[in-house]
Amino acid sequence: MKIAVFNAGSSSLKCKIFEFPAKTLLFCKEIEKIGESGSAIASHAEALEALGIDFSEIDAIGHRVVHGGEKLQESVLIDNEVIKTIKELIVLAPLHNPANLQGIEVARQKAPNIPQVAVFDTAFHATLPKEAYLYALPYELYEAEGIRRYGFHGTSHAYLAKEAAKELKKELREINIITLHLGNGASACAIKKGRSIDTSMGFTPLEGLVMGTRTGDIDAEIVLYLERKLAKTPKEVEHILNKESGLLGICGENDLREILLREDERAKLAIDIMVRRIQKYIGAYMLLLEDVDAIVFSGGIGENSKEIRDAVMDNALLKGMKTLVIATDEELEIANECYRLLGL
Ligand code: AMP
8 A cells, every 4th residue: 555745844845655564665756945936836736736646546645744732642634623723733833834734735635535644743752751841931831821842853753763673672662762863953852661751852943952053952041132132023033043043153054064074163163062962962861761772863964974973972971882873764654653543
């Protein structure tokens, strides 16, 4: 049977088709620059046409959805009620959920009779204990506004945990690992007995590690300072924190390959700050897990840059620690979820 997976971004639509149960990749294509000036593709509906998929051959469709909030904590078969909930969650994920919904809507129009499943980036972190997901803010802000750590990249961390268990020749429920998804977006996850117990991204995907263009952890008071002292609007601050910071903010470049080619002070500093932040999370998660089977590197940086992996592991406390390098595959994990949920 064939499972198609859609990953819809604000201006992109990526599709992979897998043959199950063999999990063979049959098709992979991404349409970019949707709706941008000069692009021949004006909408997600047109992008879906441009992918040229024969839906009569597809048995199930899986969709990546970034935010499932507290209501959607595991993969679900999509119906009108689910769509309504994903819409309600736009307030928590204004940059992502609308695009994910577009992907769902065009696929449902095109293939109304094929079962469609939503798989959430937040779902793997539904096992976080309260002391990990609550911020030390007034408790009413959690109750009334849902302000808490949700964590993201969950589909990737879940996939990495399963693959790590295979490499460690153990059951998933037996492994304690730290997974590092290091790409343009980056996050760390502490996985105890196969379940997420802490993760670096928080209420939004802005918190945690230093990323390509995102700050990761900063003192929240900096935001107020920017608004008060420099008269920045919330929109401008959002842009600074999400698009002008991270590696780009420090050295003017967010592509690590380019940064590694440079020899100037700022390039070196950007890497040192990024590596130090990763090490701080590893240290914290080692304490939480007490016993760590392996540190797993993934994402464009984690999979490809031995230099960064070596820099992260260059610490006396990490001597002898097993490291695994695993290529993540979020689309395959979404297809796995479809297959499991639909009992196919
Ligand atoms: P991703 O978002 O997972 O596609 O990762 C993108 C990041 O991975 C960018 O910073 C790339 O520069 C980095 N990257 C990809 N390939 C390599 C490589 N061979 N060496 C170092 N960094 C790489």
